[in-house]
Amino acid sequence: MAPAAVVETLTVELDERSYPILIGGGLLQDGAVLGRNVPGRDLLVVTNTTVAPLYSRALAQGLPDRRIVEAVLPDGESHKTLATVSRLLDVLVANRFGRDATIIALGGGVVGDMAGFAGACYQRGVAYVQIPTTLLAQVDSSVGGKTGVNHPGGKNLIGAFHQPVAVIADTATLATLPDRELRAGLAEVVKYGLIRDAAFFAWLEENMDRLLAREPSALAKAIRRSCEIKAEIVGRDEREHGERALLNLGHTFGHAIESATGYAGWLHGEAVGAGIAMAAAMSRACGTLQPEQVARVRALLERAGLPTAASDVRAAAALEHMRMDKKVKAGRIRLVLLRGIGDAFVTGDYADDALRTTVAAHCA
Amino acid sequence: MAPAAVVETLTVELDERSYPILIGGGLLQDGAVLGRNVPGRDLLVVTNTTVAPLYSRALAQGLPDRRIVEAVLPDGESHKTLATVSRLLDVLVANRFGRDATIIALGGGVVGDMAGFAGACYQRGVAYVQIPTTLLAQVDSSVGGKTGVNHPGGKNLIGAFHQPVAVIADTATLATLPDRELRAGLAEVVKYGLIRDAAFFAWLEENMDRLLAREPSALAKAIRRSCEIKAEIVGRDEREHGERALLNLGHTFGHAIESATGYAGWLHGEAVGAGIAMAAAMSRACGTLQPEQVARVRALLERAGLPTAASDVRAAAALEHMRMDKKVKAGRIRLVLLRGIGDAFVTGDYADDALRTTVAAHCA
Numbered sequence A, B: 001m002a003p004a005a006v007v008e009t010l011t012v013e014l015d016e017r018s019y020p021i022l023i024g025g026g027l028l029q030d031g032a033v034l035g036r037n038v039p040g041r042d043l044l045v046v047t048n049t050t051v052a053p054l055y056s057r058a059l060a061q062g063l064p065d066r067r068i069v070e071a072v073l074p075d076g077e078s079h080k081t082l083a084t085v086s087r088l089l090d091v092l093v094a095n096r097f098g099r100d101a102t103i104i105a106l107g108g109g110v111v112g113d114m115a116g117f118a119g120a121c122y123q124r125g126v127a128y129v130q131i132p133t134t135l136l137a138q139v140d141s142s143v144g145g146k147t148g149v150n151h152p153g154g155k156n157l158i159g160a161f162h163q164p165v166a167v168i169a170d171t172a173t174l175a176t177l178p179d180r181e182l183r184a185g186l187a188e189v190v191k192y193g194l195i196r197d198a199a200f201f202a203w204l205e206e207n208m209d210r211l212l213a214r215e216p217s218a219l220a221k222a223i224r225r226s227c228e229i230k231a232e233i234v235g236r237d238e239r240e241h242g243e244r245a246l247l248n249l250g251h252t253f254g255h256a257i258e259s260a261t262g263y264a265g266w267l268h269g270e271a272v273g274a275g276i277a278m279a280a281a282m283s284r285a286c287g288t289l290q291p292e293q294v295a296r297v298r299a300l301l302e303r304a305g306l307p308t309a310a311s312d313v314r315a316a317a318a319l320e321h322m323r324m325d326k327k328v329k330a331g332r333i334r335l336v337l338l339r340g341i342g343d344a345f346v347t348g349d350y351a352d353d354a355l356r357t358t359v360a361a362h363c364a
Helices: A031-037 A052-061 A082-094 A109-121 A135-141 A171-176 A179-196 A198-212 A216-236 A243-248 A251-260 A268-285 A291-303 A315-322 A352-362 B031-037 B052-062 B082-094 B109-121 B135-141 B171-176 B179-196 B198-212 B216-236 B243-248 B251-260 B268-285 B291-303 B315-322 B352-362
Strands: A008-012 A019-024 A042-048 A067-073 A102-107 A127-132 A146-151 A154-161 A166-170 A335-340 A343-347 B008-012 B019-024 B042-048 B067-073 B102-107 B127-132 B146-151 B154-161 B166-170 B335-340 B343-347
Touching (some): A008 A216, A019 A031, A019 A216, A052 A067, A052 A102, A052 A171, A067 A082, A082 A109, A082 A146, A082 B082, A082 B146, A082 B154, A109 A127, A109 A135, A109 A154, A127 A135, A135 A171, A135 A179, A135 A216, A154 B082, A154 B109, A166 A171, A179 A198, A179 A268, A179 A291, A198 A216, A198 A291, A216 A243, A243 A251, A243 A343, A251 A268, A251 A315, A251 A335, A268 A291, A268 A352, A291 A335, B008 B216, B019 B031, B031 B052, B031 B166, B042 B052, B052 B067, B052 B102, B052 B171, B082 B109, B082 B146, B109 B127, B109 B146, B109 B154, B135 B171, B135 B216, B154 B251, B171 B216, B179 B198, B179 B243, B179 B268, B179 B343, B198 B216, B216 B243, B243 B251, B243 B343, B251 B268, B251 B335, B268 B291, B268 B335, B268 B352, B291 B335, B315 B352
Parallel strands (some): A019 A166, A042 A067, A042 A102, A102 A127, A127 A166, B019 B166, B042 B067, B042 B102, B127 B166
Antiparallel strands (some): A008 A019, A335 A343, B008 B019, B146 B154, B335 B343
């Protein structure tokens, strides 16, 4: 067994559904951490063709004396469908897994969303553990219990709220992450600063080069602060009746880009990056954000190597897909806008013209 | 609008998810009741080819000023699959229904289970209303929030807990119910007496002929008492961590019959009837039930016209399917047995020989 890693622990406080987020280098190889945080004897490890060769052996070695079945999915958002989850359910049934089985999501956000949704539906709910291996999953998608799949008509339209029993974020996995995936994850990190924490945003402005150079201490700080903000908000509003909607900053625009391009070509985080730029521009159009603040947002996204527009998406298509977003209420698209750096709000009160103009300025 | 019906109201107490069960003759035509209890403007009415011609027009007339889309499914348990629910989700997306849409289940247990599961998964959860039109659905499946579909490997293996916002049981619909469906519903009614209420069981012994003759006052009493017992138990143990498992009396055996016969040939309530007979016999084999009590159980099931054995199922197949039941814990099948009329308990502590012998005596 590898030597024990330095572990930071946060908690998502949800009464009897509370769970720990463990953050540290080498956790995937730490049998003691795995043993304590993965319940059950029968385990289904859901992973993909990219991640499996890198980490699935280490994970299995850290969980001796368990019955482990592995489901290796094709990589990519375009496979995040009900048909793929149906295959996972078939594997669970074929192996006669019971209600006391545990599903482990080993991979990025796509793997986590599908493994979690399978966990939500199998036998009306079994335990699952998130072991995120991308920056995006470590700072965002593995925390908070949103699970689900895409529908050709819209992003994440099918799914469930189902909290994991633990999130184990091994920061050492970021060493093997492609640059493009690292940048995609940084879009969500920038989001946390923007919605809630101006000081964190300023820290990102100062430390973006260290993050892109993958300095472990900088990455650890970004992950911890992101998870702290997410855990706080989810703890107060698990099912997104209010405050949690702030976490969708950039996502209504971003989901439209992903849907309009068939979940291919754009990484989720890249679409969120462009979506944040559009949300900032829309905030400016609505008079809530100053031009120099918009410039800071765009500059940070650009330094992170993220797109700030979607030149391969027609504006009309983007608007059409936005209308299918889950945040539509009584026919009106609800937007997350900015009053300042670190101060986001949700509103349905804006001029339709401003929205059309903003989308047109960022699309083809 | 038809004159207001006499309505009895029970409540399933689940804090912010509490909801009413309305029981009465003619509720389906009562615009005031429908208007008060069906939220939302956009409604998806899920029904089947048998029920739609009888009631869907009346329902639509009782809900003017709504946007109603109807999904008419093929009738029968063999269609209760993930593929059918996927079609319902397609209809919701195609009609651009948002999170504020409501799904209405108009039909029996199969329709209710699938409409509820679609409601659980669409946009991570939308409201649904149960309008049960069979006795079985009125006394059992429409109450309590269990939703889901069958898998070739087992009954209800895929699903979610998702409570309706209202249950509207129009007892007048029982007038059009085929005799065989009426009897199937009575199996669940008998179950409530057996698990919890000896006096109700005795009342059923005295009034079975009135029930079979569809005397409205007798049916109303049977439905009300059944719903009361179910509402109490669900209110105390929504997610079946304990007491709620008692409601599965006869169901582990029954589900095995349904699975082994491919969800065709047997109605769910018929399989539960045979399952109750087997549970009583198993209780006798375990020494907890007296022979004369077993005889009372069998006699009441027979008077209700229900099967008390499954001569078209091989014993080995039944046992095999029981092992995939959701109530299996750590590899052991948990059974609901009887200590007496009105006194059920859950146990994994029994002789395997007794189980094999009991199943063999009731199967081919």
